[in-house]
Amino acid sequence: xxxxxxxxxxxxxxxxxxxxxxxxxxxxxxxxxxxxxxxxxxxxxxxxxxxxxxxxxxxxxxxxxxxxxxxxxxxxxxxxxxxxxxxxxxxxxxxxxxxxxxxxxxxxxxxxxxxxxxxxxxxxxxxxxxxxxxxxxxxxxxxxxxxxxxxxxxxxxxxxxxxxxxxxxxxxxxxxxxxxxxxxxxxxxxxxxxxxxxxxxxxxxxxxxxxxxxxxxxxxxxxxxxxxxxxxxxxxxxxxxxxxxxx
Amino acid sequence: xxxxxxxxxxxxxxxxxxxxxxxxxxxxxxxxxxxxxxxxxxxxxxxxxxxxxxxxxxxxxxxxxxxxxxxxxxxxxxxxxxxxxxxxxxxxxxxxxxxxxxxxxxxxxxxxxxxxxxxxxxxxxxxxxxxxxxxxxxxxxxxxxxxxxxxxxxxxxxxxxxxxxxxxxxxxxxxxxxxxxxxxxxxxxxxxxxxxxxxxxxxxxxxxxxxxxxxxxxxxxxxxxxxxxxxxxxxxxxxxxxxxxxx
Numbered sequence: 001x002x003x004x005x006x007x008x009x010x011x012x013x014x015x016x017x018x019x020x021x022x023x024x025x026x027x028x029x030x031x032x033x034x035x036x037x038x039x040x041x042x043x044x045x046x047x048x049x050x051x052x053x054x055x056x057x058x059x060x061x062x063x064x065x066x067x068x069x070x071x072x073x074x075x076x077x078x079x080x081x082x083x084x085x086x087x088x089x090x091x092x093x094x095x096x097x098x099x100x101x102x103x104x105x106x107x108x109x110x111x112x113x114x115x116x117x118x119x120x121x122x123x124x125x126x127x128x129x130x131x132x133x134x135x136x137x138x139x140x141x142x143x144x145x146x147x148x149x150x151x152x153x154x155x156x157x158x159x160x161x162x163x164x165x166x167x168x169x170x171x172x173x174x175x176x177x178x179x180x181x182x183x184x185x186x187x188x189x190x191x192x193x194x195x196x197x198x199x200x201x202x203x204x205x206x207x208x209x210x211x212x213x214x215x216x217x218x219x220x221x222x223x224x225x226x227x228x229x230x231x232x233x234x235x236x237x238x239x240x241x242x243x244x245x246x247x
Numbered sequence: 248x249x250x251x252x253x254x255x256x257x258x259x260x261x262x263x264x265x266x267x268x269x270x271x272x273x274x275x276x277x278x279x280x281x282x283x284x285x286x287x288x289x290x291x292x293x294x295x296x297x298x299x300x301x302x303x304x305x306x307x308x309x310x311x312x313x314x315x316x317x318x319x320x321x322x323x324x325x326x327x328x329x330x331x332x333x334x335x336x337x338x339x340x341x342x343x344x345x346x347x348x349x350x351x352x353x354x355x356x357x358x359x360x361x362x363x364x365x366x367x368x369x370x371x372x373x374x375x376x377x378x379x380x381x382x383x384x385x386x387x388x389x390x391x392x393x394x395x396x397x398x399x400x401x402x403x404x405x406x407x408x409x410x411x412x413x414x415x416x417x418x419x420x421x422x423x424x425x426x427x428x429x430x431x432x433x434x435x436x437x438x439x440x441x442x443x444x445x446x447x448x449x450x451x452x453x454x455x456x457x458x459x460x461x462x463x464x465x466x467x468x469x470x471x472x473x474x475x476x477x478x479x480x481x482x483x484x485x486x487x488x489x490x491x492x493x494x
Binding site: 068069094097098099137138139140178180181220221222223224225226227230233234237238240241242244245246 | 315316341344345346384385386387425427428467468469470471472473474477480481484485487488489491492493
């Protein structure tokens with residue numbers, strides 16, 4: 001069933017849908033009065049709802065839905081700025097499907113591409129739209145926030161976590177096998193996990209050393225060399241496998 | 248270091264490189280005599296080698312390299328034909344990075360796109376090229392084989408496995424949490440694992456029932472709805488996490 005997010009609304013008999021959702025529901029999905037949809041309202045609570053009016057598009061809630069679509073831990077992904085514009089789009093779309101709560105892009109030593117201050121807002125807005133669409137499609141109750149920061153230090157300062165890790169290729173090369181598992185096994189439900197990933201050229205040794213000096217754990221993601229956009233997807237899949245399928 | 252595959256060659260003092268590799272090494276990478284490269288020869292054995300000549304491009308092997316870049320189990324991914332041509336490309340590129348040994352596309356009930364017999368060879372050749380490039384880049388010693396089959400029955404017949412699973416969304420919806428883990432935990436090194444994934448519309452209940460009647464285990468990939476191209480990447484990441492990072 002089609003799912004929409006109306007995070008400012010409360011459940012009730014007359015919920016007016018925002019313009020873009022109204023357009024999608026009426027013009028794209030060709031909904032009729034009486035059709036059912038799922039809407040996620042304030043507090044990330046999903047409801048089953050019925051379409052009661054088309055012009056303007058209005059729904060009424062029928063009952064709350066029980067939903068287990070969120071990871072038991074809050075995962076924040078921080079990626080060194082990739083070179084192309086397609087890679088952030090892929091990271092945001094797939095990262096949302098795989099359960100990320102926040103996706104941050106940050107500038108770093110070996111980033112080839114830089115986001116000029118004048119274009120950042122537009123880039124973030126476009127990526128946020130991709131996140132919102134992917135959240136609807138994967139039936140999540142949270143739309144991940146997409147953000148930009150000038151440095152990994154700003155990321156670490158602005159997004160406090162219980163456990164922070166950095167994906168570090170050299171760690172994999174050295175035959176390290178269990179640090180990622182150790183980091184994930186220790187997580188408690190509701191804790192915050194922050195994970196850093198390098199751009200195409202990787203994070204520099206200096207950056208990783210500075211991170212680990214601040215308590216960020218360097219972890220390997222297996223022996224194969226993963227592209228910058230593949231590493232966060234591997235990581236999120238591993239978090240899901242460890243925390244959701246381990247019963 | 249740049250890695251190339253010359254699977255027909257044996258180690259020695261005078262290994263003539265095929266035309267496409269020669270072009271990449273000399274014209275794209277601008278290699279000089281004396282430069283070092285990694286080449287994967289017969290039997291998937293990687294070697295450190297030195298460039299000894301440019302016209303025609305020739306190398307000599309220095310020493311074999313110890314390499315642990317392959318998954319301890321042989322993983323075959325079988326995907327219902329996706330709708331767009333970009334999705335098979337993404338599955339092949341990322342599936343190679345994540346360690347797949349074979350990637351098969353098969354026709355099924357809800358596949359919207361069908362590969363006409365006259366165009367299959369060309370499609371497979373293009374995808375094989377993507378797999379080969381991704382294998383070089385991720386420093387694997389195996390170039391996954393890309394294949395097409397008319398049905399899941401043909402896949403099951405042609406690619407025998409010790410364990411076969413099918414990703415089944417309904418299984419996830421029913422709150423099933425541990426079947427994937429059970430399937431992976433039981434794997435022994437060197438065993439063959441075959442995994443089926445549906446197209447955009449999913450596999451039909453009939454198809455999944457027929458598969459399970461033939462011993463294929465239905466497994467969930469967590470509570471979120473994953474797109475057709477995301478599910479195999481989640482699966483491969485979980486296999487790596489379970490079999491490589493669990494030490």
